[in-house]
Amino acid sequence: MPPLLDIPAALELISTSAHALAEETVPLHEALGRVTSQTILSPESAPLFDKALMDGYAIRAEDLAQSAGLSTSSPSPSLRVVGLICAGQTPSRSLAAGEAIQIMTGAPLPSGTTAVVKIEATTRKEDLVFIHESTAVGANLIRRGAVMQPGQLVLSAGQRLAPQHLAGLAELGIVTIPVKQKPTLAILATGDELVPPSEKPGPGQIRNSNETLLASLALQAGCDVQRLGIASDSLDELTLKIRQGLAADLLLLTGGVSAGMLDLVPQALTAEGVEKIFHKVDIKPGKPIWFGIKRQPKTCLVFGLPGNPVSSLVCFELFVKTALRRLSGISPTVAPAIEALAAVDEKYTSDRPTYHPALIDSTGSSITARTIPWQGSSDLQATLSANGMIYFPANSPPSKQGETLLAYRWC
Known part of the structure; x- marks a missing residue:
């Protein structure tokens, strides 16, 4: 034989x-679970404008330079509040020395802003805002194009599309997707x-x-x-x-x-x-x-x-x-194994390479796997407590707890 x-x-x-x-092209709302057939490049910058990352005040950080090393006994520096910008609004003026503009999360920054001081670190008294902690240049803001530049790779070909991929494409205005x-x-x-x-x-x-x-x-x-x-x-x-x-x-x-x-x-x-x-x-x-x-x-x-x-x-x-x-078009064509540590001593052996039903656990600091009791290829009920399988080469020796095993998730 x-x-x-x-x-x-x-x-x-x-x-x-x-x-x-x-290949075919599908609308964004039908693309979940599909596989991209081409590389997808960004058509624009992300974010589209300089914006605040939290509620607070847009300031020039250099106006607070003298506040470095403030102690509880030091007077808090103050700036004059000259406006308010909410998300969706456009700044009507730039920021001058000694000024602050109240700003909401996601709102565009006025020209001249070098930092946003969070609202929790301030006290407001009429048209003055008192700053109670030092704020570094670039704090609590993000600049136009910091996440994505036009022409930058968004997704490679062969990517199965998950919800976060679709949301990222939506943010960039990509609403038709080339897929297999x-x-x-x-x-x-x-x-x-x-x-x-x-x-x-x-x-x-x-x-x-x-x-x-x-x-x-x-x-x-x-x-x-x-x-x-x-x-x-x-x-x-x-x-x-x-x-x-x-x-x-x-x-x-x-x-x-x-x-x-x-x-x-x-x-x-x-x-x-x-x-x-x-x-x-x-x-x-x-x-x-x-x-x-x-x-x-x-x-x-x-x-x-x-x-x-x-x-x-x-x-x-x-x-x-x-x-x-x-x-x-998914690469690699053969799904790779997961390296997992034996959760217990494993004594299984056979004269043929075996894929044994197993429980793979990723909740700890490392991935572990253990075989489950199994009566052979007709024992479907045993798989109800498994989420993958461990590979045992033919005539493999017993594995000690903590030794590396090759495992595959069922998903």
């Missing part, structure tokens, strides 16, 4: 088989043993949890998802549903790729012109994974995932996500 394909080789075959999707098209992903579960989650299983049957799992993962990864339901162990029915799924950018099938007599998926895929790239990888769980490509009339990447749910979860996180990152 030839050796199994190793994980890096499988990831490389997926990366080279996938090609970036086309959303990947379309179809899901088909196979097997006579499956029934929908809403039904009570009969003898020898189980509920189809994989469709819910994979659809949720795909939606979280930014896909448009098509659920094809359950195909029985009938070559004709399976072929018909596979034909529907091949219209998507990716087709995920669960079950039917191991060594059983009724594992019909590879046969049906071949009949529909899907070229096998590999079948079986040296990994636990997920060894039976199948990957291929339909090239005409449109490209569709096809994954045959094992029927056991934790195998499907691990294979999605490692292999399907690599394809999705490549389609969306």
Whole structure:
């Protein structure tokens, strides 16, 4: 028997088989979760004008130079208040020596301002303001263009857009965003043993949890998802549903790729012109994974995932996500691992590289990870207390508490 394909080789075959999707432009309010297809440069300065960062008084800091080193017994210097500027207003005059202008947070600074003294450090008596602490040049203000200059990089290509990215673009007046098209992903579960989650299983049957799992993962990864339901162990029915799924950018099938007599998926895929790239990888769980490509009339990447749910979860996180990152232009194509410290002594070992469900904790001063009790690839309930997985190389020795482990978050 030839050796199994190793994980890096499988990831490389997926990366080279996938090609970036086309670009489209979407309005800002529809861009959440999308991936930028071009670098985005600032069209203007940010902020657009010199402004106050807190309520107080715009002053010339040099007018207070003599107050350096004030003690509680020293008289507080005073300045003459000559105006008030609120946010949204435009200053009507510049600031002269010995003057102060009351100003609100976010309001434009009058010409001549070199600092803003916060309101809490002052006392107002009619048209005089008394300053009770020294204020350095540049205090409590921000200058035009201090955050962003015209032509400066805002976002790189391949950035998945989060709420803070959209807010930053809105601030700069960027309201149409070049993004990669959303990947379309179809899901088909196979097997006579499956029934929908809403039904009570009969003898020898189980509920189809994989469709819910994979659809949720795909939606979280930014896909448009098509659920094809359950195909029985009938070559004709399976072929018909596979034909529907091949219209998507990716087709995920669960079950039917191991060594059983009724594992019909590879046969049906071949009949529909899907070229096998590999079948079986040296990994636990997920060894039976199948990957291929339909090239005409449109490209569709096809994954045959094992029927056991934790195998499907691990294979999605490692292999399907690599394809999705490549389609969306995200770099690096293979998501990097997290370095985490073992929270406890870890004794797990196997003759195959293993991705073990784990709890990753970032609440302390360092990232830690620990395995959770797990009964194997069919033990979906164990994953309810996990948020990621730890990678254990084949035949790895036990890890002591505090040693570095490679971990992956599920997200």
